[in-house]
Amino acid sequence: MTRRTLKLGAVLLGVGGPGQHATWLNPEIPPDASVDVRWYIARAQEAEAALFDHVFIVDSQFITADSPNHYLSRLEPLTLLSAIAVHTSHIGLVGTITTSYNEPFNVARRLASLDHISGGRAGWNVVTSGDAGTAGNYSRESHFDYATRYGRALEHVRVAQGLWDSYEADAFPRDRGRGEFFDRSRQHTLDHRGEYFSVVGPLNLERSPQGQPVIFQAGDSEEGRDLGASIAEAIFTHAQNLEQAKAFRTELRARAAAKGRDPEHLLIVPGIFPIIADTDEQARAKEAAGRGERSFERALAELGRPFGWHDFSQYDLDAPFPEVGDAGELSFRTQAEAIKTSARENNLTLRQVVQAQLDVFRSPFVGSPRTVADAIQHWFEQGGFDGINIMVNAPSEFARFTEGVLPILRERGVVRSEYESTTLRGNLGLPIPENRHTAARHTADRHQPAQAPADATADATTVATERAPVALVS
Numbered sequence: 001m002t003r004r005t006l007k008l009g010a011v012l013l014g015v016g017g018p019g020q021h022a023t024w025l026n027p028e029i030p031p032d033a034s035v036d037v038r039w040y041i042a043r044a045q046e047a048e049a050a051l052f053d054h055v056f057i058v059d060s061q062f063i064t065a066d067s068p069n070h071y072l073s074r075l076e077p078l079t080l081l082s083a084i085a086v087h088t089s090h091i092g093l094v095g096t097i098t099t100s101y102n103e104p105f106n107v108a109r110r111l112a113s114l115d116h117i118s119g120g121r122a123g124w125n126v127v128t129s130g131d132a133g134t135a136g137n138y139s140r141e142s143h144f145d146y147a148t149r150y151g152r153a154l155e156h157v158r159v160a161q162g163l164w165d166s167y168e169a170d171a172f173p174r175d176r177g178r179g180e181f182f183d184r185s186r187q188h189t190l191d192h193r194g195e196y197f198s199v200v201g202p203l204n205l206e207r208s209p210q211g212q213p214v215i216f217q218a219g220d221s222e223e224g225r226d227l228g229a230s231i232a233e234a235i236f237t238h239a240q241n242l243e244q245a246k247a248f249r250t251e252l253r254a255r256a257a258a259k260g261r262d263p264e265h266l267l268i269v270p271g272i273f274p275i276i277a278d279t280d281e282q283a284r285a286k287e288a289a290g291r292g293e294r295s296f297e298r299a300l301a302e303l304g305r306p307f308g309w310h311d312f313s314q315y316d317l318d319a320p321f322p323e324v325g326d327a328g329e330l331s332f333r334t335q336a337e338a339i340k341t342s343a344r345e346n347n348l349t350l351r352q353v354v355q356a357q358l359d360v361f362r363s364p365f366v367g368s369p370r371t372v373a374d375a376i377q378h379w380f381e382q383g384g385f386d387g388i389n390i391m392v393n394a395p396s397e398f399a400r401f402t403e404g405v406l407p408i409l410r411e412r413g414v415v416r417s418e419y420e421s422t423t424l425r426g427n428l429g430l431p432i433p434e435n436r437h438t439a440a441r442h443t444a445d446r447h448q449p450a451q452a453p454a455d456a457t458a459d460a461t462t463v464a465t466e467r468a469p470v471a472l473v474s
């Protein structure tokens with residue numbers, strides 16, 4: 001099988017995510033970029049012009065005064081993506097939605113709506129919410145423990161997928177001549193009764209162009225990886241170095257295969273922050289200058305986030321990293337454990353841990369366009385990733401990537417030269433899931449050879465045909 005081209009996502013981060021303390025001061029970025037729909041639409045159009053697969057919206061529902069600037073005031077992902085949808089025509093629209101504080105019926109309905117509105121470009125980044133404080137915004141005393149969080153997540157996605165099969169592709173003939181609006185035999189209830197959810201169905205929305213929006217997932221614990229291997233078609237992750245990236249991809253593909261899935265239907269797509277200048281030296285200088293723009297005090301406060309916003313300012317900076325008990329146990333546990341382990345193994349003080357956190361933003365992709373293109377190609381060919389999610393702040397920096405790096409990769413055949421499809425599934429090379437009821441009927445038909453031939457319009461391959469996008473390009 002010929003390998004796919006490298007997949008490209010653009011994570012739109014307005015006035016700056018974690019560690020990006022000075023982003024909002026950049027005169028190129030409107031100071032209210034995180035709530036300016038025009039800013040997002042313009043970035044999405046640039047990404048589409050560069051033939052990106054998708055834009056990606058991260059999200060959370062709990063903030064403190066110490067949260068990153070972009071997180072303090074930002075638009076709700078699916079509302080935002082619906083607006084972007086009508087100003088673009090090919091680019092995928094991936095929104096982060098937590099399974100911990102949503103009901104599957106709402107999520108299934110909103111995502112299927114986005115899939116209809118965009119002509120088949122919706123994606124769902126499934127998360128369980130790292131911020132433990134979110135519980136207080138959803139009538140709960142505390143965040144779910146890990147087993148509940150991920151058990152709920154798996155059932156949540158399965159229920160949503162069941163609801164997306166409520167209608168078969170040919171459920172709505174809308175035939176005025178015959179007086180047939182819809183075919184009752186093609187509408188199905190779900191009647192789900194599980195550990196966390198009871199959902200009768202059917203969903204009040206017909207099958208969407210992709211059948212099911214593409215499932216992304218982010219969460220790195222043992223439980224998170226198991227969930228990803230079960231349900232994800234793409235995984236959003238980190239990549240510090242090639243060895244670690246390869247190990248992660250190999251592990252997740254093996255886990256998916258062990259669950260009976262085709263590993264080719266699971267794409268690993270880490271977030272990366274390329275730093276590009278005319279020469280390697282200039283890029284290194286730019287990286288150093290960027291590090292200098294980060295505030296130690298902000299980083300000290302942000303260190304609290306994976307630990308459930310533990311207040312680290314109370315400790316002596318030059319004493320050994322403090323004992324914080326089970327802070328983080330219900331929050332970003334994997335990240336908190338990694339920080340604690342590194343501090344213990346390397347005998348680090350609190351100051352050194354904060355410094356190391358600032359250095360975490362050191363990018364493996366720094367240099368001239370050719371150097372960065374070489375590195376990306378090398379990682380891709382070595383099996384470090386199937387795609388990359390580029391963190392986007394300043395348009396001129398994004399242009400350095402699209403106008404400097406991408407033409408080199410395009411010439412080498414690493415990235416596409418034109419969109420293959422108008423759907424996200426089509427561009428990512430992912431199959432359209434067959435409607436379970438259609439499939440069951442086909443199976444039944446095969447076992448009854450004497451019966452009339454199956455309805456041709458119910459064939460799953462016809463489900464896979466793409467509709468013209470509804471989107472308007474402005």
Ligand SMILES: Cc1cc2nc3c(=O)[nH]c(=O)nc-3n(C[C@H](O)[C@H](O)[C@H](O)COP(=O)(O)O)c2cc1C
Pocket residue numbers: 057058059060061096098126127128129130131218219220221222223224225236237238271331332333334335
């Ligand atoms: C690369 C990456 C991106 C994530 N993005 C989000 C996000 O946008 N919103 C969110 O609520 N959680 C996000 N998460 C957190 C997960 O929801 C998860 O709850 C958290 O990482 C703790 O689980 P874990 O220990 O399994 O990683 C992200 C996690 C990773 C690894």
